[in-house]
Amino acid sequence: MARLLRKREHPRQASALELFFDLSFILGLALLSRRxxxxxxxxxxxETLILFAGVYWIWIATAWATxxxxxxxxxxxGLVLGIMFVGLVMVAAIPGAFGAHGFIFAGAYVLVHFGRGAVLLTLLRGHPLQHRSLLIxxxxxxxxxxxxxxxxxxxxxxxxxxLVALAIDYGIAWLGWPTPGLGRVPDENLRNVGEHLSERYQQVFIIALGEVILINGLAYAGAGITALRTLAFGLAFLNVVLLWRGYMIPGDLRIGGILDQSRPRLAVSVALCHATVIGGTLLTAVGNEVLITNPLGAPQGAWVMLIVGGAALFLIGRVMYHVSVFHRLPWPGLAGLAxxxxxxxxxxLLQPLSISLVTNFALFGAVVVDIYLIGRAVREGRIATSSGDTPLTMGRDDKR
Known part of the structure; x- marks a missing residue:
């Protein structure tokens, strides 16, 4: 049984198997955006965000397992490959998940989680960690x-x-799976390999950005290349760059050391932050597609919901991230949301082109100011780093 457990001396980088598993997440994002x-x-x-939350929980539970x-x-x-196949069946049901294919989506979701738990419970028979698998x-x-x-x-x-089911899955995980009569999972059994998990979070975000670029590029090529659409495509590209740089403000300052040193529950909080950030990226992909295909279309509330909503969800995720990891409220992100x-x-009342201009302006301000303030905090020693770029702590008195 000991050979099943990841040891500290094992490589901390993501394995080829994990990267291969991520391919199923790409299909999920593509079908969600089409829906x-x-x-x-x-x-x-x-409904789409509900389905996304289910797909993401498959991914994060597998990331924790590995x-x-x-x-x-x-x-x-073999377990990861089995999860990948059932997960592909699940995401294939996304277009009809709230119609005739509801049982396929839900059944595959339940099979993944219950099947993984049953296999691990059996393999860990007699081992102290069996209690963790049982509660989960x-x-x-x-x-x-x-x-x-x-x-x-x-x-x-x-x-x-x-929605109730998702509240159970996400909320109970954050609480440590407390179970009447059996207690909760001890903190020492929830510890992560910080460098590995940090890398996995960054990889899944890059995958989400890749999906945005793919969808926007196909829209630009398919709608017909004109001067106006080229301008819209440029705004969409700027939007992607801002999302990438906005994420990499804390991303460049990697949290691997923090996850290693902090309370284990932080890993769950960071997972929830990433769910919000990637959900915003999903909305952004569709919003940019609308922008490219119909830059001067008649005003519609749905377009504001997508273009502004995507940026807003992204900023909310970043605010949650900073509160969870650095114990601070990042006022540039809050200002952008305001x-x-x-x-x-x-x-x-505006057309997609104008909506995108305003949204990019808000994102640009939040990102640029945050870059400046983090740089100042590093120079003043309020962010301690190792190897030149890895923060281990951020003072609670950081007011930036």
Missing amino acids: LFHELTWGNTL DWYNPNDPIIK LIWFAVSGVTWLVGAFRPETERVVLW ILGLLSPVLL
Whole structure:
């Protein structure tokens, strides 16, 4: 059993198997964006984000599994490949998940989590870590009932039940899977290899940005290359650059050391932050596609929802990240959110090109100011680093 566990001396970089597994996430993002683009309504946006949260939880649970267990062990390799196949079936059901394919989506989701838990529970028989697998499996069984019941209910009830199921999955993980009569998972059993998990988070975000570039490039090529669409494509590209740089403000200052040294629950908080950031990136991909294909279209609330909503979700995720990791409220991000919120009523009257200009302006301000303030904090010693670029601590009195 000991050979199944990841040891500290094992390589901390992501394995080829993990990178291969990420390919299934690419398909999921592509189908989610197609689903949203073909029905630009508030209801469909909520449904798409619910499906995204389910797909992301498959990814993060697998990332934790390969962080806790040795990804080079043949049994773990087989488990990850099995999860990948069932996950592909699940994402293939995304277009009809709130219709005829609800059971396929929910059934595959439950099978992944319950199957992984059952396999690990069996493999760890007699090992102290079996208790961790048992508690996690119990709670996935609880949420699984809600997922499966929702799959057989009408669309509105399905939305509610699947939201409840997601609240169970995400919320109970953050609490450490507390179970009546069995306690919760001890902190020492939730520790991560910080460098590995930090790299995995960055990889999945880069994948999300790659999906944005792919969708926007195909839209630009397919809609016909004109001067106006080239301008729109330039704004979309600037938007992607700002998302990348906005993420890499804390991303360049890697959190591997922080995850190694901090309370284990931080890994769950960072996972939730990334869910928000990547959800915003998903909305941005579709919003930029609208911008490129119809830059001067008649004003629509759905376009504001996508273009502004994507940037807003991204900034919210960054704010959550800074609060969780650095224990501070980043006022540039909050200012960017305030600008977008205050201008939203006006943006409802504008065309996609103008909406994108305002959104990029807010993002640009938040990113540039944050870069300056982080650089100043490093120079003044309020961010301690190792190897020149890896922060280990940030003072709680950092007021930037």
